[in-house]
Amino acid sequence: MxxxxxxxxxxxxxxxxxxxxxxxxxxxxxxxxxxxxxxxxxxxxxxxxxxxxxxxxxxxxxxxxxxxxxxxxxxxxxxxxxxxxxxxxxxxxxxxxxxxxxxxxxxxxxxxxxxxxxxxxxxxxxxxxxxxxxxxxxxxxxxxxxxxxxxxxxxxxxxxxxxxxxxxxxxxxxxxxxxxxxxxxxxxxxxxxxxxxxxxxxxxxxxxxGVEIELPDGGVFFDKDGHARSRVRTQWWIKKNSTLGEVCMPIDVLEESIANHPVAASDLLGYPESxxxxxxxxxxxxxxxxxxxxxxxxxxxxxxxxxxxxxxxxxxxxxxxxxxxxxx
CATH class of the missing domain: 3.60.21.10 (Metallo-dependent phosphatases)
Incomplete structure (x- = not known):
């Protein structure tokens, strides 16, 4: 090819x-x-x-x-x-x-x-x-x-x-x-x-x-195969105060009301720059x-x-x- x-x-x-x-x-x-x-x-x-x-x-x-x-x-x-x-x-x-x-x-x-x-x-x-x-x-x-x-x-x-x-x-x-x-x-x-x-x-x-986070208030999204999911994968290397929309994988899967939900740095894994x-x-x-x-x-x-x-x-x-x- x-x-x-x-x-x-x-x-x-x-x-x-x-x-x-x-x-x-x-x-x-x-x-x-x-x-x-x-x-x-x-x-x-x-x-x-x-x-x-x-x-x-x-x-x-x-x-x-x-x-x-x-x-x-x-x-x-x-x-x-x-x-x-x-x-x-x-x-x-x-x-x-x-x-x-x-x-x-x-x-x-x-x-x-x-x-x-x-x-x-x-x-x-x-x-x-x-x-x-x-x-x-x-x-x-x-x-x-x-x-x-x-x-x-x-x-x-x-x-x-x-x-x-x-x-x-x-x-x-x-x-x-x-x-x-x-x-x-x-x-x-x-x-x-x-x-x-x-x-x-x-x-x-x-x-x-990967690392997943439970969506708040019983929220769900649909993955690439059309399956309903109540947990979303995170960009696990990030460790800072964020929102679900900023740390989820893929970044565009969540509705706005869920994407704006805050996530504390302490709830994220992180991968140090060092x-x-x-x-x-x-x-x-x-x-x-x-x-x-x-x-x-x-x-x-x-x-x-x-x-x-x-x-x-x-x-x-x-x-x-x-x-x-x-x-x-």
């Missing part, structure tokens, strides 16, 4: 010193293999017979490889060899977590699955099921689920951090005591994280889906990719809703640079 666009001008993109050892962080892919290949090739990655690789750089995938798009298998046939060969790193997204729970029986409820197979959950997972659930695909499905199990919940690297939705120090500290050294889920922790009321459940909800840059996906942003703060960037620009597949070419900078975004 042809490159649809660059997020920044070609001149600015070419100014990057791509020979400097660095990371290329890629946001939510959601079954769009053609755009993934186009983005990798745009950034100088070439297939070496095993997978895509760059001579000097390494990809970091931010999770949500699956669901929604038309090329589930195609995405994983690119991503999995890259991670297994060391050409890429990756973290778990909420869709990979949901897939594991969907395909895992609940040991406490015989015959039931950790993620209920109701109409809503089936519809969300349908694109993946269409490609992987058949007698001829069982071995391939097992390999994919094993890959999902191998994904860490976060990465804390030299100079940057990566998590699918929210860097929450208290939940990360708690999960560190319950995960192996590589921050992956054990079978026991998957069960706990799928069980409402368990501490691990709230931790996973926050790390992989911390190293953190990269997230998850939030279905639109428009021109831009940093959210000097040390916070979201790379989910709604590829599954007609938007861009976006990357950030990190060169070691502590203050993020808008010119380092690119996409197709």
């Amino acid at each position: 042809s490159v649809a666009s660059l997020c920044r001008s070609g001149a600015a993109y070419k100014e990057l010193n791509v020979n400097t050892k660095g990371y290329d962080l890629i946001g939510d892919i959601h079954g769009h293999a053609d755009k993934l290949v186009a983005l990798l090739e745009l950034m100088g990655y070439r297939h070496d017979g095993v997978g895509y690789r760059h001579p000097d750089r390494q990809v970091i995938f931010l999770g949500d490889f699956i669901d929604r798009g038309p090329q589930q298998r195609g995405v994983l046939q690119v991503v999995m060899p890259m991670v297994k060969s060391g050409a890429a790193l990756a973290v778990m997204g909420n869709h990979e977590f949901n897939a594991l729970a969907f395909h895992t029986l609940d040991p406490h409820r015989p015959g039931q699955w950790l993620r209920p197979r109701n109409n809503k959950n089936m519809a969300q997972h349908l694109a993946f099921l269409a490609e992987y659930v058949s007698p001829n695909c069982k071995h391939e499905l097992d390999d994919v689920l094993d890959f999902f199990r191998s994904l860490p919940l976060w990465l804390d690297l030299d100079g940057l951090r990566v998590v699918h939705a929210c860097w929450h120090p208290l939940y990360i500290e708690m999960m560190e005591t319950r995960t192996p050294h590589d921050n992956t889920l054990t079978p026991e922790l998957l069960v706990a994280a799928s069980t409402a009321g368990e501490p691990a459940y709230e931790a996973i909800e926050t790390l992989l889906k 911390e190293k840059p953190v990269f997230v996906g998850h939030y279905w942003l639109k428009g021109q990719p831009t940093k959210l703060a000097d040390n916070v960037a979201c790379l989910d620009y709604s590829v599954a809703k007609g938007g861009k597949l976006v990357a950030y070419r990190w060169q070691g900078e502590a203050v993020l640079v808008n010119e380092h975004f690119c996409g197709v």
Whole structure:
């Protein structure tokens, strides 16, 4: 396919010193293999017979490889060899977590699955099921689920951090005591994280889906899929006296009467300016990719809703640079 666009001008993109050892962080892919290949090739990655690789750089995938798009298998046939060969790193997204729970029986409820197979959950997972659930695909499905199990919940690297939705120090500290050294889920922790009321459940909800605030006075809004919601995601990196409209994600989902409701700084998480840059996906942003703060960037620009597949070419900078975004 042809490159649809660059997020920044070609001149600015070419100014990057791509020979400097660095990371290329890629946001939510959601079954769009053609755009993934186009983005990798745009950034100088070439297939070496095993997978895509760059001579000097390494990809970091931010999770949500699956669901929604038309090329589930195609995405994983690119991503999995890259991670297994060391050409890429990756973290778990909420869709990979949901897939594991969907395909895992609940040991406490015989015959039931950790993620209920109701109409809503089936519809969300349908694109993946269409490609992987058949007698001829069982071995391939097992390999994919094993890959999902191998994904860490976060990465804390030299100079940057990566998590699918929210860097929450208290939940990360708690999960560190319950995960192996590589921050992956054990079978026991998957069960706990799928069980409402368990501490691990709230931790996973926050790390992989973000921080939410209950709307006042029984208020609701409708999300991108038309579902009524009584809790709204927040721009968790902000910590100042605000209104719901100023801190919600997306910023335009609330009616004015609810948007004007005050929120105290003490009710917000915040991400200090002194911390190293953190990269997230998850939030279905639109428009021109831009940093959210000097040390916070979201790379989910709604590829599954007609938007861009976006990357950030990190060169070691502590203050993020808008010119380092690119996409197709």
